[in-house]
Amino acid sequence: xxxxxxxxxxxxxxxxxxxxxxxxxxxxxxxxYMAKRMPRIGxxxxxxxxxxxxxxxxYGAAGAGVRVMTSSSSPGISLKAEGISxxxxxxxxxxxxxxxxxxxxxGGIQPAQSxxxxxxxxxxxxxxxxxxxxxxxxxxxxxxxxxxxDLADKYRVPVMILGDGMLGQMMEPVVFxxxxxxCEQKDWATCGTKNKRKPNIINSLYIEPQDLERLIIARQQRxxxxxxxxxxxxxxxxxxxxxxxxxxxxxxxxxxxxxEKARKNGIKAGIIRPxxxxxxxxxxxxxxxxRAKAIVCVEMxxxxxxxxxxxxxxxxxxxxxxxxxxxxxxxxxxxYDVIRRxx
Amino acid sequence: MAVVFKxxxxxxxxxxxxxxxxxxxxxxxxxxxxxxxxxxxxDAIGVAPVGCAVFAYNYFNCDMQQAAHGRxxxxxxxxxxxxxxxxxxxxxGDGDLAAIGTGEIVHAAARRExxxxxxxxxxxxxxxxxxxxxTSLVGQITQTxxxxxxxxxxxYPIRVSEMLATLEGAAFIKRCSVDSIKNINDAKASIxxxxxxxxxxxxxxxxxxxxTCPTNWGLSPVESMEWLRENMIPHYPxxxxxxxxxxxxx
Ligand SMILES: Cc1ncc(C[n+]2csc(CCOP(=O)(O)OP(=O)(O)O)c2C)c(N)n1
Ligand code: SF4
Numbered sequence: 001x002x003x004x005x006x007x008x009x010x011x012x013x014x015x016x017x018x019x020x021x022x023x024x025x026x027x028x029x030x031x032x033y034m035a036k037r038m039p040r041i042g043x044x045x046x047x048x049x050x051x052x053x054x055x056x057x058x059y060g061a062a063g064a065g066v067r068v069m070t071s072s073s074s075p076g077i078s079l080k081a082e083g084i085s086x087x088x089x090x091x092x093x094x095x096x097x098x099x100x101x102x103x104x105x106x107g108g109i110q111p112a113q114s115x116x117x118x119x120x121x122x123x124x125x126x127x128x129x130x131x132x133x134x135x136x137x138x139x140x141x142x143x144x145x146x147x148x149x150d151l152a153d154k155y156r157v158p159v160m161i162l163g164d165g166m167l168g169q170m171m172e173p174v175v176f177x178x179x180x181x182x183c184e185q186k187d188w189a190t191c192g193t194k195n196k197r198k199p200n201i202i203n204s205l206y207i208e209p210q211d212l213e214r215l216i217i218a219r220q221q222r223x224x225x226x227x228x229x230x231x232x233x234x235x236x237x238x239x240x241x242x243x244x245x246x247x248x249x250x251x252x253x254x255x256x257x258x259x260e261k262a263r264k265n266g267i268k269a270g271i272i273r274p275x276x277x278x279x280x281x282x283x284x285x286x287x288x289x290x291r292a293k294a295i296v297c298v299e300m301x302x303x304x305x306x307x308x309x310x311x312x313x314x315x316x317x318x319x320x321x322x323x324x325x326x327x328x329x330x331x332x333x334x335x336y337d338v339i340r341r342x343x
Numbered sequence: 344m345a346v347v348f349k350x351x352x353x354x355x356x357x358x359x360x361x362x363x364x365x366x367x368x369x370x371x372x373x374x375x376x377x378x379x380x381x382x383x384x385x386d387a388i389g390v391a392p393v394g395c396a397v398f399a400y401n402y403f404n405c406d407m408q409q410a411a412h413g414r415x416x417x418x419x420x421x422x423x424x425x426x427x428x429x430x431x432x433x434x435x436g437d438g439d440l441a442a443i444g445t446g447e448i449v450h451a452a453a454r455r456e457x458x459x460x461x462x463x464x465x466x467x468x469x470x471x472x473x474x475x476x477x478t479s480l481v482g483q484i485t486q487t488x489x490x491x492x493x494x495x496x497x498x499y500p501i502r503v504s505e506m507l508a509t510l511e512g513a514a515f516i517k518r519c520s521v522d523s524i525k526n527i528n529d530a531k532a533s534i535x536x537x538x539x540x541x542x543x544x545x546x547x548x549x550x551x552x553x554x555t556c557p558t559n560w561g562l563s564p565v566e567s568m569e570w571l572r573e574n575m576i577p578h579y580p581x582x583x584x585x586x587x588x589x590x591x592x593x
Contacts, residue, residue, distance in 0.1 A: 018421075018425055020421065046424060049447070052446070053414070053417040053420075053446065056411065057417050057424070058421060059417075059418050060390070060408060060417065060418035060420060061425040065425070066425040068421070068425070083411065083414070190388045190407065190408055190422065191388070191425075191426050192387065192405075192406055192426070199404060200406050201400045201401075201406070201408070201409070204409065205398075205409055
């Protein structure tokens with residue numbers, strides 16, 4: 001199954017019956033799949049007039065208590081930024097997919113990782129966070145999609161699945177988990193009072209500074225809980241490693257080839273692959289920085305995640321970087337050369 | 344003793360924050376009474392705009408969502424698609440609906456979205472201090488058209504009801520005013536009708552209401568009503584622009 005289709009099918013199996021989107025390459029298969037499947041299962045697929053409208057439809061549906069998703073690619077996510085901020089401010093759960101392409105501007109349509117800052121540091125205004133999941137195989141796409149809906153509901157936050165065109169187009173066998181989706185009781189949702197309770201209000205406006213600060217602090221405490229409990233990463237041979245590579249998503253697959261070559265040539269290399277980009281696996285990187293000679297970060301960008309890696313090391317070891325951009329993909333050979341520089 | 348006047352169940356006890364003589368409050372009451380009389384308060388979900396009516400979520404005694412500026416029709420679409428049995432309405436000013444949210448309102452109508460829109464046309468941006476709105480009249484002095492709206496500079500005001508009536512997805516579109524008892528009664532009947540169209544799943548319904556903004560117009564409430572009658576109604580004629588029950592538009 002293709003990565004993009006796997007996201008769509010996993011979402012449906014996770015009980016997401018509402019999808020709002022706007023066409024953009026390279027995520028089109030997600031919408032196409034939803035357009036075909038949703039009417040057959042009594043769900044809703046709606047092509048909005050813009051990404052702005054699509055994310056606000058997500059806001060409405062999430063506020064009405066259903067599992068809901070939208071997907072787009074970089075320029076479209078920029079337009080969704082307003083809505084994402086309102087969703088975070090109203091504490092609504094939803095899943096947003098970004099199949100990243102090269103930027104800035106219209107950029108290109110080939111894979112890139114240049115939206116790391118946008119995803120992790122907040123595209124929209126205000127003090128808010130999104131959980132960001134970065135799968136690196138089609139199976140992991142499926143697992144992350146299931147988790148994304150559960151995490152969104154559990155913490156009442158927007159969750160982003162950050163992929164790239166390569167992952168979206170990649171064909172791999174997948175197994176869909178047999179678990180039945182969790183369905184949180186959403187007694188805060190607006191679905192009509194039925195004259196049985198006080199009205200529910202979905203809102204992000206708090207005109208009194210002390211009220212707004214209280215809410216922001218409460219939300220921050222939820223973020224702290226997420227940072228404590230939901231960090232995910234994969235590590236390979238970092239215990240004895242001199243050089244530890246850090247990469248996420250499809251780049252981590254390329255990095256693996258360089259790592260294997262290094263090991264074959266007697267260089268003690270290891271890999272840390274963040275799966276959650278927020279919360280960022282900073283603890284393991286901090287620990288690693290105490291032991292390793294160097295950490296080398298590889299990205300399909302001019303260096304975005306590397307800033308978080310540097311922060312996490314606290315200067316305890318040198319941090320190298322190798323990146324390609326604009327849809328160009330890092331080559332294992334070049335990564336290997338960077339590794340050698342730090343031995 | 345017979346009760347001749349009581350507070351509608353459709354409003355909460357929260358006091359309105361509107362300026363004296365502002366027509367937002369009248370329209371709130373009409374919507375609330377309509378929902379109560381149609382016995383759909385328990386099914387209603389309203390969407391508040393960004394504008395002077397931003398706190399509408401505190402006033403209507405039903406489930407409410409607050410939308411980003413201009414996005415209420417998209418938010419309402421999400422709600423209606425998620426809860427098709429609900430009665431979903433938006434309440435929007437002219438800056439919200441006819442400037443920043445033009446795309447959202449046009450496409451909600453075109454999609455035949457089964458929602459009801461209450462559109463408050465006061466020919467200005469009230470909340471931000473009286474700037475030029477897409478509905479400000481030619482010659483109208485506002486904070487950002489201090490020499491009056493000039494067609495060479497700012498073009499012409501948009502007649503939203505007429506424009507949306509051209510769309511096949513629109514089932515009922517009417518322009519009303521709340522400047523007299525007669526017109527207030529008509530506005531209420533029209534709001535009720537718009538909700539009834541939604542209940543019968545006939546498509547998009549909208550009632551535009553010519554309103555006053557005494558504060559930013561710089562007029563007394565009474566003068567404002569006169570200004571509305573003398574300047575707005577000639578440019579924005581009252582009446583039905585679309586009623587699919589009566590066979591198409593006007
Ligand atoms: C994205 C964005 N741009 C601008 C504003 C500032 N703003 C708040 S209300 C408003 C105008 C509202 O005018 P209108 O819709 O006519 O409603 P009224 O206040 O007259 O009832 C503007 C521009 C905002 N809140 N958000
Ligand atoms: S500023 Fe104008 S529209 Fe706003 S409440 Fe006052 S009178 Fe009404």
